[in-house]
Amino acid sequence: MQPFTLRVLARKDVLAGLIFIAVAVFGLWASRNYPIGTALRMSTGYVPRLLCWILLGLGVVIMANGLRATGERAAFAGAQHWRALIFVPGSLLVFAFAMDRLGVVIATVLLVIVGSIAGRELRLLEVVGAAVVLVVLTLVIFIWGLELPIPVWPER
Amino acid sequence: MGDFFSNLALGFGIALTPMNLGYALVGCLVGTLIGVLPGIGPIATVAMLLPITFHLEPVSGLIMLAGIFYGAQYGGSTTAILVNLPGETSSVVTCIDGHQMARQGRAGAALAIAALGSFFAGCFSTALIAMFSPPLAIVGQSFGAPEYFSLLVLGLVAAVVLAHGSVIKAIAMVVLGLLLGLVGTDGNTGAQRFSFDIIILSDGIGFVPLAVGVFGLGEIIANLMAPEQQRTIVQEKISRLWPTMQDFRQAWPAVLRGTALGSILGVLPGGGATLSSFASYVLEKKVARDPSRFGKGAIEGVAGPESANNAGAQTSFIPMLTLGIPGNAVMALMIGALTIHGIQPGPQVMTERPDLFWGMVASMWIGNLMLVIINLPLIGIWVQLLKVPYRLLNLAILLFCAIGVYTVNNSAFEIMLTALFGVLGYVFMKLECEPAPMLLGFILGPLMEENLRRAMRIASGDPMIFIQRPISLGLLIATVLLLLIVALPAIRSKREEAFQEN
Numbered sequence: 001m002q003p004f005t006l007r008v009l010a011r012k013d014v015l016a017g018l019i020f021i022a023v024a025v026f027g028l029w030a031s032r033n034y035p036i037g038t039a040l041r042m043s044t045g046y047v048p049r050l051l052c053w054i055l056l057g058l059g060v061v062i063m064a065n066g067l068r069a070t071g072e073r074a075a076f077a078g079a080q081h082w083r084a085l086i087f088v089p090g091s092l093l094v095f096a097f098a099m100d101r102l103g104v105v106i107a108t109v110l111l112v113i114v115g116s117i118a119g120r121e122l123r124l125l126e127v128v129g130a131a132v133v134l135v136v137l138t139l140v141i142f143i144w145g146l147e148l149p150i151p152v153w154p155e156r
Numbered sequence: 157m158g159d160f161f162s163n164l165a166l167g168f169g170i171a172l173t174p175m176n177l178g179y180a181l182v183g184c185l186v187g188t189l190i191g192v193l194p195g196i197g198p199i200a201t202v203a204m205l206l207p208i209t210f211h212l213e214p215v216s217g218l219i220m221l222a223g224i225f226y227g228a229q230y231g232g233s234t235t236a237i238l239v240n241l242p243g244e245t246s247s248v249v250t251c252i253d254g255h256q257m258a259r260q261g262r263a264g265a266a267l268a269i270a271a272l273g274s275f276f277a278g279c280f281s282t283a284l285i286a287m288f289s290p291p292l293a294i295v296g297q298s299f300g301a302p303e304y305f306s307l308l309v310l311g312l313v314a315a316v317v318l319a320h321g322s323v324i325k326a327i328a329m330v331v332l333g334l335l336l337g338l339v340g341t342d343g344n345t346g347a348q349r350f351s352f353d354i355i356i357l358s359d360g361i362g363f364v365p366l367a368v369g370v371f372g373l374g375e376i377i378a379n380l381m382a383p384e385q386q387r388t389i390v391q392e393k394i395s396r397l398w399p400t401m402q403d404f405r406q407a408w409p410a411v412l413r414g415t416a417l418g419s420i421l422g423v424l425p426g427g428g429a430t431l432s433s434f435a436s437y438v439l440e441k442k443v444a445r446d447p448s449r450f451g452k453g454a455i456e457g458v459a460g461p462e463s464a465n466n467a468g469a470q471t472s473f474i475p476m477l478t479l480g481i482p483g484n485a486v487m488a489l490m491i492g493a494l495t496i497h498g499i500q501p502g503p504q505v506m507t508e509r510p511d512l513f514w515g516m517v518a519s520m521w522i523g524n525l526m527l528v529i530i531n532l533p534l535i536g537i538w539v540q541l542l543k544v545p546y547r548l549l550n551l552a553i554l555l556f557c558a559i560g561v562y563t564v565n566n567s568a569f570e571i572m573l574t575a576l577f578g579v580l581g582y583v584f585m586k587l588e589c590e591p592a593p594m595l596l597g598f599i600l601g602p603l604m605e606e607n608l609r610r611a612m613r614i615a616s617g618d619p620m621i622f623i624q625r626p627i628s629l630g631l632l633i634a635t636v637l638l639l640l641i642v643a644l645p646a647i648r649s650k651r652e653e654a655f656q657e658n
Contacts, residue, residue, distance in 0.1 A: 013322075016587040020328050027335060030350055040617030044347040047605045051335050058328040065324070084380035085582065088373065088554065089575035095558045096571035108555060115554050118380055119547035130551050137552075138559065146211055148563050 017063025167514030187227020333597025374581025418467030432468030
């Protein structure tokens, strides 16, 4: 026997069910003080709490399906290259932080650097080339072309 | 009938202005450009390019968006035939015979038949939209709150039933979407819900971060994390583009069948391109005199599904434009775009903004024509594009997502939200939870709550109103029937079979 709990937990349906249950419980907790009202005059909490209870029920059923299932259906079986899961969203976060203060040019360069860590092979020359091309494209399309009101350079 | 022509004349008058023609062309080009990339389908493409269209006039923006959508659809077929990697689920079946044809040196014929079949289907279904939208909108206008609520329920349930994968997970995703749609200020009482004192959240979760994150970013993460796939681009030069007479003889009945099937399936909630192309492939195999040819380069296997998916993609505009109800994720994105342009989707669009409605319908036909022109002679360029390594393309896509999201509200917070939804989108993809029903729930959530509350006020709190009104009752009976049908074991296995054709 393999360690039982972990393998069962990694099943797609079990994991999905758990996520839905977690969201529902969190929603019920967050809406604990919302006035519910009556069916005639529904107040703020009526629909949200109703939906949370439905989601909770669905989550339980989905998880039960997963626990009962016989075939092994591990969730992240084929996934490799876990770097991407961190550095793809990471590149957006860096861009977001840089955008307001440093402007779109520096933010673009930062996004390219962080984003290329997410890829498989890192070639310095390619990254530099991509950064230059993308900065030029950004300036041409968004700043001169569409004339979007976004900061271009760092504010003084 | 006189109306039909004067309406179309109005539409073409708007769609044929040089500016709108330009936007349609740019949309088709950019859509094809991104749609050609393997692993990025029309939903992701439309989601990523949405923000750019917000800076245009509503009519131009929607024309461009529609162009992007068809472009992405066509681009996906090109990739399916030449690389054997479907860029989108609706091209999965095109891969089967299309790529075999390409390996036999008939890539040109496959591409040409796909383009011409799609063009025929596009012309036919555009005419359908022009004919059937006005009467449907009149029906829609007679709906009160109870009817509208029941219609929304039917739409959501049908979308779930016709989506692939587990039905119960799809329902859970709809509910999750409905909940996400509630975040922000309650329209009725002005109270805050689930906004956790974050000021930006009091306006609700942005539609753009959600869509771009879950569909665009989620796909990029999934592509980068998947094991390296063999990209076998067909190397031979595409010398003969024009199909032979025999190709035409075999293809045209399939094109007709595909167009008819797609036009019907597209109107159904949850229908659209994917369902149409799968159904058409199954049909072609059934009616073929020698089914063993399929999978070995049968031209009907390309002609049928490609016509069907284009017809389905087009007619799925009918419920969106006339009732304000999106049948699939791309239409949900269209609804979101309309709302951001300040247009309340629904039956009144046609009467209040005839320019917008008919301009868009006319531009659909123009877009289809442009795509044939763009795709066939320029096919060499798209093939070259497939040789650019993905690690460089994904940087460009990431950047355009980031800038696009930022420009909607000049908000860095929304980029962060996009990153969060991207991770979520990837996780859901891996857990086989379809994100499309979630997006539908998110878009329809506020509408549903509003109509539920109004209906309850009309009926003084008595939920029986939904079954006392005949139209509402009929819609709810249809909903229950649909749910019962999926629950039947015989149909369930058939449904799974239909979605696993390869």
